Amino acid sequence: MVTVREETRKGPWTEQEDLQLVCTVRLFGERRWDFIAKVSGLNRTGKSCRLRWVNYLHPGLKRGRMSPHEERLILELHARWGNRWSRIARRLPGRTDNEIKNYWRTHMRKKAQERKGNMSLSSSSSSSSLTYQSCYPDTPSIIGTEGQELHGGSGCITSILKGTPPDMDGYPMDQIWMEIEAPEAGFDGGKDHACSSLSGPPPPCTAWDYYCPPEACWKMDDEIKMAPHFGYSEGVGPCF
DNA sequence: AATCGCCTCAACCGCTATACC
């Protein structure tokens, strides 16, 4: 009878939602998104939470225009791997697959098409890679070196953020998991408790200002070994 | 000043891969 069963929220995220999500992720780490969605008090799906985190709230995200270097890198990597956006993204610290995907769609494809139009002759095989490669004939073989080169690219928010590095991998949260497994055990509403401090005085800036993301986060790669550190270990952060 | 069209980007959807039981 009571079946309150609120509908899952969709659409743009509010700042408050961001904060709730950030706090919850800080607590539990970047996994069990369904669970995070539940305990955060957000009426979102785990999938949605993950996406929001990965594409917008994740520490270390660069924002703003792609540098020429990144642009070339995208071209190069796309030529090599095709639409493997996530894979390409791993080569571009601070950039998300979604961002790269969008960027490609808007900028590069257009360029490629323009180029294609110009040189409508020749190249009957219309593999996209062929086309955009020709946009940057001078593209050096950068694959393999970008790991270092892109590090600390200008504009990385890491330069202005301070805080506790999030955990990406070995995350000793078992205990907390056990504690939290009892849903109503106090966290219901990360919004009301865990993040209570946020509802009072104005937050520092945006949700991600709570983070100090090591750029190492973005070195997770098939080939590049991830730095074997960063965990929540000490100090969970300003939310608590 | 108002309208239109284009561009950008955040977010959703569906599918696949992987992990876990």
Add this chain to the structure above:
DNA sequence: CGGTATAGCGGTTGAGGCGAT
């Protein structure tokens, strides 16, 4: 080994912003 749950990926869509007319 099979089934289920969870995470991740790539494609697509739609709202909002911005410049051109």
